[in-house]
Structure formats: structure tokens, C-alpha cells
Amino acid sequence: MPKVTINGKELDAPAGINLIQAAEMLGMEIPHYCYHPALTVVGNCRMCLVEVEKAPKLQIACNTQVSDGMVVHTNSERARAAQQAVLEFLLINHPIDCPVCDQAGECKLQDYYMDYDRQPSRFPLGKKNKKGKAIDIGSDVMLDQERCILCARCTRFLDEVTHTSELAIFERGDHNRIDTYPGRKLNNKYAGNIIDICPVGALTEKDFRFRMRVWYMHRTPSVCAGCERGCAIDIYENHGRIYRYKPRHNPLVNGYWMCDEGRHSFTNLQTERRITRALYQSDGRLVPETFSAGLRRAAGAIRKCGEANGARAIGALVGAQATNEEIFALKSFMNDVIGSDVIGGMSYSPPGSSGDDDLLIRANKNPNTRGLSAQGIALDGLDTLAQEVSSGRLKMLIALRADACTALGEAEFIKRFGPLDYLLVFDTDVNETAQMANQVIPIAAYPEIEGTFTNFQGVVQRLHRAFDPPGEAKSAIEAITDLSMLLDGVERPQAADRIFAEMAAREAAFAGLEYEKLGHNGLKLNV
């Protein structure tokens, strides 16, 4: 391995990496705008100029590969002068409209100015070049040409990743501007990524603009539940309200990107359909009650059904929206508390949703389909459980994140599950199935819980609780363990890590995995 020295620190660098990456391995930052690890190197911003001994000129770190014996200085007088010069150049025609710019607070111009420049402007304000502002370039993206530093990350993303090439650089010199071709707009399912990779405020998100200053938001690492890819994301929220999702780098799953559909999927979580109290069916309508009253009513129904029809008259249906831990908790509840092994799974994708593509999007719109099958739960629950009902053996169904009615259609649902004596639903929303239920218990959505999803490649990734569930809703695990407490008086663990450990002990697919070792990127299943 080539040995390089950066600012006096030695590194045995893997061959082929560039100086920005080498510095990163030493915990040092070489400032850069145009360089992005997932895009080709263009070397146009000139921010990463460093001094390499024996080279007469300063070299751009992004285009300089490590070689043995290379000695690099990133903070020598010459390097610092170049960094300062480049920042000054970048800012002379920049509008410096930070007070009204959404990027403020996470802007590389601001950050690097504070870190590397800190000189007053020598350029008269009135002589700045004027270009287009607030241009709707399609998709969910707004373009501000004045703020743009022409790093060409967006054009390279559209050329190299989506191969759609909607944006290009027009004109010449300091009249250069990013724009769409005349009469054309952004037209691809990943356009939002150009907002993320834009190092400045040139590309902003239409939905997010002027809604929240970035420094008021909290970032929580999580996983997108929009499809079985399970892209690693960061949830940005303030006081329990999500403002945006951003992709989080995970080489095992999504690289640096996510699709626009997933990016905007949080809007489905914060609707008026969210259930904040328990509900019970009375005279054809759902009546709210407290969470604990709802659980007591459910426990009573379970006890009654079990006594009258035997434990196997109670079955469970679990959707592929549930986490691995929720699936395991429900399975344990059915086996250990109720004594029934009648469990079916379902994984439903609405008709007309996007199909598989060659980048990230998957046709299966459930984040944990693989997790269900990994715990031995077949996905044909809607058929097998319906047979149990029609044969008269199954009298009561517990549905966890399983919107069977929407999947089947109302008529078919009533035909299959109408004969049930009792339908107990654990869900986040008043969906079609919940409206049919005898009892609805409100549970937390995935940004509100700890747990894991297993994506279609078998990568188990962690979710983190970004904020509390609304109203009286609790995590599904708490709801299930509370219910079992009412039934048999045994206290069971509620923490995701404890359940994960038990799951790893009992489910072969998860054997050897440890919750704490999943890390940022997750780990692959054994099978």
C-alpha cells in the first residue's frame, strides 16, 4: 500500500484513492465542492488545491491519486492562500442572500467561508452579475442561478446516474448558468438527489422552501419504508413534525441516493387519518376511548373467544410494514400467550405503483417483506386465514399493520373475513380494515419507534425513534406486551434490543446478529 504523509501524519493508503479520501481516513478535511465520491471527477471548483511536495504547482486533491512517498500539505501558506482565493472568487458574484436562503446553516459556502476565508469582500456589491432566481425546473426542484457555483454536480448526476441529462451549463465564463433545455423540465424519479448534492442554495426543494430553518430541525437516522429497498435516510423533524427525508449514505443498500417517491413518503404519515386514541365499534361507527380501556376490551374479547372456541380460533395477520421485532413480538404473543400458531403474513403494493427499475425503486412497496419470510411467516395470509374463516375454525383475527380490506377490496374482504366474530386491529391509521374492526389499538409509525427492517437483499437496518407517537398511540410492541400482561400477568421486555436478542436466539435467519453491532449500514441476514 502506498504510504502518504498529509500534514505530517502518515497513512498506508489503499491504492487508487485520491487525496480527499486519504485525508478523510486521517480525520482531516480537504474542502471541496465539485468532487462527489459517486460522480466522475471534473476538478472545476479548485477548492481542494493542496501542496504536493516535488510538484511545482498546487494540485487538486480530487484528481490526485495517492502514490508512495507522497508528501502533502493542506494547510501550508500556499494552500491556504489558494483556498482563500477560490472562496473569494466564488463569493464575488454570489448574491449572499443567506437570510432568505433555505440552504443557510448547511451551506458549504458559509461553512468554508468560516473555516478557510474570513476576509471582508473586496468586490463592490453593485457589480455582481444578475441571473435567474426561483426558477421552477420541474419535479420538486427550484433553481437559483445566482447562488450556483457551477460545480456541475447536478448535471453529472443527471448524466451519469439517471442518464436523463435534463440540466446543462449554458453560456460562457461568469455568465455560465445551469438550466434546462428550452421547453424541457426535470423528468426522472430521482431528481430530488440533485438538491442534496448541491453544495449551496442553488437547488432547493419546492415543498421545503421557506418552511423551516435547518438549525431548528433534529436529524434522526432511519430507513425509508416506501419499498422493499429500504434506503437509509435521515429524518429531519421539529416538535414531532417531519419536514424532510434525506438519503443517508449506505453502500450496502442505496449508495448516496433515494427516489423522490420515498423522499416524500413522510407526508402519508402525518395525515388526519392517524389514530390517536383507541377505537371500538358501536352501532356501526368507531367510538374513541382511552388506550388502556381499548386494551382491556381487547383482552376481554380474546379471553372470551379462547374460552368459547379454543386458542386456535384466534389467528393473526401481520403486514410487511411491521418491523422484525414487531413480527417477533406478535408471533411470541400468539404462541406463548394465546397458544395459537395460526399466523399469516401479507405484503401488499397498491396497483399502479412504480415497478422495479435498475437504480433503487422496487415494485414491492413494503419495507420488511423479507423480514416476514425470514421468520417463517408465509405471505399468503389473506388466502390461508380466509380458508380458516370459511371452514369455521377461525373466529377472531388480530391484524397488525395489515390493511387486508384495502388489499382485497371491500366486497372480497367481507366475503372472506365477514364471518369473523371479532376483528382486532393494531394500526397507525383509520384505514379500510380499521373501519371494519371491532377494536382498534393506535400504534406508532416507523419514525416513532426503535427497531429493524430487513430489505429485499437481506440487509437488516435499524430505525431510530425520531419523536413520540401522536396522542395515546404506543409502539406496537408496547401495545402487544401490555395486552399480554393483561392476559397472563407476565411482564415481558419492550425494548427493541431485548426483543432482537431473543429473535436472534430463536429465529435461524437472525442467528448471530447483534442489535448493537448493526451500526449505520446494517448487516446481512445469514440466509
Next chain:
Amino acid sequence: MERILTRWLDIPNLRDIDVYLAHDGYKAARKAFFDMKPEEIIDEVKNSNLRGRGGAAFPTGMKWSFIPKNSPKPVYVCCNADESEPGTFANRYQLENDPHGIIEGILITCRAVGAHVCYVYMRGEFAIQKQIFDAALAQARAKGIIGPDVMGSGFSVEIYTHRGAGAYICGEETGLLESLEGKRAYPRNRPPFPAIQGAFGCPTVVNNVETLSNVPWIINRGADWYKSIGPEKSPGPKLFCLSGHINRPGLYELPMGFPLKDLIYEVGGGILGGRKLKGVIPGGSSFPIFTAEEAVKVNMDFDSVRAAGSLMGTAGVMVMNEDTCMVRALRTIAHFYHHESCGQCTPCREGTGWIEKMLIDLEAGCGTMQDLDYLISVATNMEGNTICVLADSLSMPVKSFVPKYKDEFIEHVKQKRCPFRANGAQSLRAAS
């Protein structure tokens, strides 16, 4: 002195292939294809010390030798005819009057580096030149001189002409290649150099028109003859483009190392209107200016001009007399580079515009003393920090004009107006 590159002045209609053939035309190509191995051609050109005429003065033979031998990819030759340097007009005359000389140079180069395809990239304005050159190509093709079987050697060479759309940056070697590939002419990062990854990702030699015009002469008469013209390290006949305040502006063929003083006062017939000399840019607008005192001491070859603090570049010699407003002259240069910066690299994109804005202010009498410092500091910040040398092409004139004519710049600030304009500065036309 014998006219070599400009022998078309003596031989009427040299652009016609029959006339060209009657005057030893394609003799050198024949020699290269039948009597010499490719390595021998490269060695001969190396020994001749021929240096690129496009501005960078890189040794041509060495450039050729960088092409990998037995490359699995095709090798390309590009003839750079995107002559755009202000003050330069030599390629244009060569294309119009001696197209076969260029074609012959291309053939020899192709043979030397193993290329079967050559692209001639001409500037957008060379419409007539392209017509003439295409006609010459057609003649050569009809005679079997270019095509699938060059002069019966079994070696194929096809030459294509391509006209740009009017951008200075397309004359930069890698900008030319990008433009040739149909892309925006953004110069490329090096390495990889064109010799390894040039046109369409293949090994490529890019040579200027005038460089290629020299090649047949070296093959015909030998490296030693060539080195006997002018200084040994920077030899050969050279086309000088003389312009500005001079009595006889025009294109002159002179040996390398010709004294600049004689070029101006003998060959060029002295300063227009009998005025005094104020400054000379020796190599096209990109390079540092010589004051009158400096200019008269310089010999015009690559090394001597460099030693005197400028560069000979394309030998576009621009003469300015005492009536020239140097602020305005520099502003004109800055305007050009601002207009032509491709905008890829930050320092050049932003710096060229900033410098022009300061110079507009200075010329109009709105500048400050601080601007004079800023000019130098901005030029310094641009220099050497970009992918190509366009930034340096403005920084060099700025860093020579401002200190060498500082008093004039200060007068503009003090008087809050251009002193030349106030005194009724003579335009070029008025003086003649």
C-alpha cells in the same frame, strides 16, 4: 533568406496539387513512407529541435514519442487550426496558400505515430479556408496521396476537417478534443495526457498547423539543416504576425532568433506616424508586454523571449506607440479573456470578469489606487490554479502592464479620466 514556409509567395498557385507536386511536393511524405521507419521519423524530428508553434513551444518529436507503441486502441492526429490568439494570423495564410504542405506534414505525423485518421479542427470563422483545404484534400485523395492506400504504401490515412462554432477555448488542446467529440469545450484535467487518452479516449497527437508545415522540410533536408536556422535549441523558420502601430503590418517569415528591434524598425518599417514605441507584446495577447527599452534588446526565439521575461507564444507581435492608452489596451485584452473564459474553473470564471470590471472603472476614471493592488492580487490568485492556462493568459498581461506602466494607471486615478482621450488620442486610422 530562402522562403520556406511562405514559398507560396514565390510559387503562384501552390495550393494546386500539380503545382505542389512540381515543386518537390509530397517528396518528404514519400521518403517517410518508403525509406524511413516510424522511429526514424520521430528521431529526426526530435533531433531537429522543432518546438510546437501553437504557443506552448513543446518539443514536437518528444510529444510524438509519448504515443504508446502497439496501442490496442487507434491513434489519432489532430491538426489544431483553431487559430484564435489575438494578434495571430499565420495559420490562416498557410491554410489558404499551402494546404498541401500541411497535408504532407499530417501524413508524415500519421506515419510516425501510427495514426490512420487525422482531424483538422478549424476555427468557426475559417469558412473559406475550409473550402480551400477541403479542395486540396479532394485533390490529394484523387491522386491516392491520402486514402486507404497512401501512395501505394498500403498504409491508410484519412483526413477530416471540422469547423468549430467560435470559441477561443477550442484552441486549447483538450478543449479542442472535447469540442471535436461534440461536447462543450471544457479543457480536461491532465493527467491523462492526450498522448494516452485524447480524442475518443484514444492516444492522440495534437499539433498546430505551422508545426506540421515544418515537418516535411525536416524530413526532406534533415535535422541538421533545420537546426542551422536560428538558435540550436529553438530553431527553424518562423512566421511572425506583425500588427499594431507599425508601418508595414503583416505576416513575415524570418529565422528564429531574429531581433525584435529589426522586426519592428527594418522589416515592419518603423512605428506608424513616426511616433515613439511604447510597448510590444511579443507572442499574442496572452503574454507579458515588453517596454520599448526591453523590446529593442530581445531576439525572437522561444528561449530568448522567455529569458527576457515574456513568452513568444504564437509570435503575434503587437506594437503599440506612445499614443496608446495602456489602461485601455489592457482592458481590451481583459475583455477578450473574460468573454472567452469557458467558466469551468472558479478562478478564471470569476477572476477574468472581476479584472475587466476594475479596468473599465479605471479607464473611465472611476478607479482607485486600491484597484491597482487588487489587479495584481486577483491576477496572482488566478495564476496556475486552473485546469488550462486561459487564466494565466490574462494574469500575465495584467502583471506586466500594471507595474510597467504604473504611472499611466495612476494618472487615470488622479485625473479621474483617461488622459489620452482628453488629449485627443489618435486612433490607428487617424495616424496613417
